[in-house]
Amino acid sequence: MTLYGGIEAGGTKFVCGIGDESGRLLESITFPTTTPGQTLARALAFFAGKPLAALGIGTFGPVDLRPDSPAYGRITSTPKPGWANTDMLRPFRERLGVPVGLDTDVNAAALGEHRWGAAQGLDTFVYLTVGTGIGGGGMAGGRLMHGALHPEMGHVRVPHDWARDPFAGVCPYHGDCLEGLASGPAIEARWGVPGESLPADHPAWELEAHYLALGVANLVLTLSPQRVILGGGVMGVAGMLPRVRALVLALLNGYLQIAAIVEDIEGYIVPPGLGTQAGVRGALALAIGAAFG
Amino acid sequence: MTLYGGIEAGGTKFVCGIGDESGRLLESITFPTTTPGQTLARALAFFAGKPLAALGIGTFGPVDLRPDSPAYGRITSTPKPGWANTDMLRPFRERLGVPVGLDTDVNAAALGEHRWGAAQGLDTFVYLTVGTGIGGGGMAGGRLMHGALHPEMGHVRVPHDWARDPFAGVCPYHGDCLEGLASGPAIEARWGVPGESLPADHPAWELEAHYLALGVANLVLTLSPQRVILGGGVMGVAGMLPRVRALVLALLNGYLQIAAIVEDIEGYIVPPGLGTQAGVRGALALAIGAAFG
Numbered sequence: 001m002t003l004y005g006g007i008e009a010g011g012t013k014f015v016c017g018i019g020d021e022s023g024r025l026l027e028s029i030t031f032p033t034t035t036p037g038q039t040l041a042r043a044l045a046f047f048a049g050k051p052l053a054a055l056g057i058g059t060f061g062p063v064d065l066r067p068d069s070p071a072y073g074r075i076t077s078t079p080k081p082g083w084a085n086t087d088m089l090r091p092f093r094e095r096l097g098v099p100v101g102l103d104t105d106v107n108a109a110a111l112g113e114h115r116w117g118a119a120q121g122l123d124t125f126v127y128l129t130v131g132t133g134i135g136g137g138g139m140a141g142g143r144l145m146h147g148a149l150h151p152e153m154g155h156v157r158v159p160h161d162w163a164r165d166p167f168a169g170v171c172p173y174h175g176d177c178l179e180g181l182a183s184g185p186a187i188e189a190r191w192g193v194p195g196e197s198l199p200a201d202h203p204a205w206e207l208e209a210h211y212l213a214l215g216v217a218n219l220v221l222t223l224s225p226q227r228v229i230l231g232g233g234v235m236g237v238a239g240m241l242p243r244v245r246a247l248v249l250a251l252l253n254g255y256l257q258i259a260a261i262v263e264d265i266e267g268y269i270v271p272p273g274l275g276t277q278a279g280v281r282g283a284l285a286l287a288i289g290a291a292f293g
Numbered sequence: 294m295t296l297y298g299g300i301e302a303g304g305t306k307f308v309c310g311i312g313d314e315s316g317r318l319l320e321s322i323t324f325p326t327t328t329p330g331q332t333l334a335r336a337l338a339f340f341a342g343k344p345l346a347a348l349g350i351g352t353f354g355p356v357d358l359r360p361d362s363p364a365y366g367r368i369t370s371t372p373k374p375g376w377a378n379t380d381m382l383r384p385f386r387e388r389l390g391v392p393v394g395l396d397t398d399v400n401a402a403a404l405g406e407h408r409w410g411a412a413q414g415l416d417t418f419v420y421l422t423v424g425t426g427i428g429g430g431g432m433a434g435g436r437l438m439h440g441a442l443h444p445e446m447g448h449v450r451v452p453h454d455w456a457r458d459p460f461a462g463v464c465p466y467h468g469d470c471l472e473g474l475a476s477g478p479a480i481e482a483r484w485g486v487p488g489e490s491l492p493a494d495h496p497a498w499e500l501e502a503h504y505l506a507l508g509v510a511n512l513v514l515t516l517s518p519q520r521v522i523l524g525g526g527v528m529g530v531a532g533m534l535p536r537v538r539a540l541v542l543a544l545l546n547g548y549l550q551i552a553a554i555v556e557d558i559e560g561y562i563v564p565p566g567l568g569t570q571a572g573v574r575g576a577l578a579l580a581i582g583a584a585f586g
Contacts, residue, residue: 076550124440151514154514156511
C-alpha cells in the first residue's frame with residue numbers, strides 16, 4: 001500500500017496524518033501551533049522514518065504559492081506573531097526527501113471535499129471556514145483558485161451594522177472587515193466571553209449569522225458557485241447553518257433565479273462532507289497530486 | 294477572408310460588428326436598446342446576407358448560460374422592463390444559420406481583453422464595468438468564469454456610509470447594494486442631475502470612488518486576480534481611476550504583500566486595452582471560439 005502524508009497547518013493547531021490513495025486516514029496527531037521552530041519540528045518528527053510517497057501541506061496564510069517566486073512556500077504578512085516569512089515547504093522537502101504539494105489550508109480542504117466530500121462532481125464551489133480566522137478557497141472551472149496569490153475571502157468589507165453592533169472589530173489591518181467582525185476572536189472580544197460560553201439564544205448568534213450571510217451572499221454573486229461549503233468551529237454552533245441559509249436567501253431577495261439556490265438552499269449551503277477531517281484529508285489529496293504531478 | 298459577427302447586447306445600447314480573426318472591426322453599428330422585438334430585429338437586419346462563419350453575443354443579464362437548460366440563452370430576472378425571458382440565442386442561430394457563441398457582456402469583454410487587450414498572458418483577472426449597471430466577469434485559471442450561472446459582481450453589499458451619504462440606493466432588489474449606490478442611475482438619483490453635468494471637483498466623485506474601491510478591494514481579496522480592468526461610462530470621468538487605485542491601496546492597508554499590487558497599482562487596476570470596443574470585439578472572440586468549438 002502506498003502511503004501519503006498530509007498536514008493541515010492551521011493558525012491554532014496542526015493536524016498531521018498518514019493515509020492511502022483512497023483518502024482514508026490511517027494515523028494522525030493534533031498539536032497546538034506555537035512557535036514556527038517548535039511546531040514544524042513536531043510535524044517533522046511525526047513523519048520521520050515513515051515510508052511516504054509524497055506529502056501535502058495545506059497552510060494558513062497568506063502564503064506565497066508561485067513556484068517561480070524566491071519566497072515560494074513562505075508565509076507572508078500574517079498577523080500571527082513569529083510566523084511571517086516562515087518557510088512551510090523546504091524543511092519538509094529536504095528532511096523527508098519526497099515531493100511536497102502545497103496550497104492554502106482552505107484550498108486543501110476544498111480539494112478534499114471535491115475528491116471525497118460535499119463537492120464531488122462540481123467544478124465551481126467555495127469552501128469557507130469560520131473559526132480563529134475567516135478564510136476561503138475553492139475551485140473555478142474545475143481548478144483550485146490561485147491567481148496573483150490565492151483567494152483570501154476573510155478580509156472583505158461587508159456593511160457594519162453600527163446601530164445594532166457598536167463593536168469596532170478586531171482585525172489589526174482593517175478593524176471591521178468580515179474577519180474582524182465575525183471570527184471567533186471577534187465574538188469573544190465583542191461579548192467579553194468566549195463564544196463557547198454564550199447560550200444558543202444569545203443575540204450574538206443572530207448577529208454572527210447576519211455577517212456571515214453578507215459574506216456568503218457576496219461570494220455567491222461574485223463567483224457563482226454551484227455550492228458553498230461552510231466549515232470551522234463557529235459553524236458548529238447549534239442553529240448557525242440554518243440561520244445563515246435563511247439570511248442569504250433574504251439578502252439575495254430573488255435576484256438570482258438559480259434553482260440550486262432558491263429551491264434547495266439546504267443542498268446549496270452545506271457543512272463539509274469530511275467534517276473536521278476536510279483539512280488533513282485535503283492535504284492527503286495534495287500529496288497524491290504531488291506524487292503524480 | 295473569414296468574417297465573424299459580434300453583438301455587444303447591453304442594457305442601454307447594442308453594438309453589432311463584423312470583423313476578422315485578428316479581432317479587427319471592419320464595420321459596426323450602434324443603436325439603443327428598446328423593446329426586445331425591435332432591438333433584436335435591428336441586429337438581425339444588420340447581419341442578414343453577410344457571409345459570417347459564426348456569431349458571438351455578449352449580453353447583459355442575468356442570462357441562462359447552461360447549454361443543457363431549457364432556458365439556455367434566455368435573460369432571466371432582469372429589472373429591465375420587457376426583457377425577462379427574452380431568448381438572445383435562437384433568433385440568431387435560426388435566422389443566420391451559423392454557430393453562435395454566447396456569454397455575458399462582461400465575460401465577452403474579458404475574453405476580448407485576454408485575446409487582444411489589457412489581459413493578454415494572464416490567467417486570472419476581473420473585468421468590471423460601471424455604467425447604467427455594474428457588472429463583472431473574468432477568467433480564473435485561464436477559463437471564463439461561469440459556475441452555477443455566471444459571476445454578477447454588481448449586486449454585492451459593501452459598507453454604506455450613511456453619515457456621509459444618506460441616499461438609500463436605487464436597486465429594486467437590494468436598495469443599497471454596490472449597483473444601487475454607485476451605478477450611473479444611482480449618481481443621478483442621489484444628486485438630482487445626470488453625472489455628466491457634475492463638475493470634476495464635485496463631492497459625488499470622491500464618494501463614487503469610495504464605493505467602487507470597496508467593491509474592487511473585495512474582488513481582489515476574493516478572487517486574487519492578476520489584474521483588474523475597469524470599464525464603463527463612469528470610469529471615463531476625469532480622475533476616477535487614480536482615485537479608485539489610491540483608495541483600494543488604503544483599504545487593503547498592506548494586508549496583501551503582492552508586488553503586482555503594492556508596487557505597481559497603475560499596472561494592476563487599468564482601463565480596458567480595447568477601450569469602448571472591448572465588448573463588441575470580445576463578442577468577435579466568442580464567435581471565433583464558436584466557429585472552432
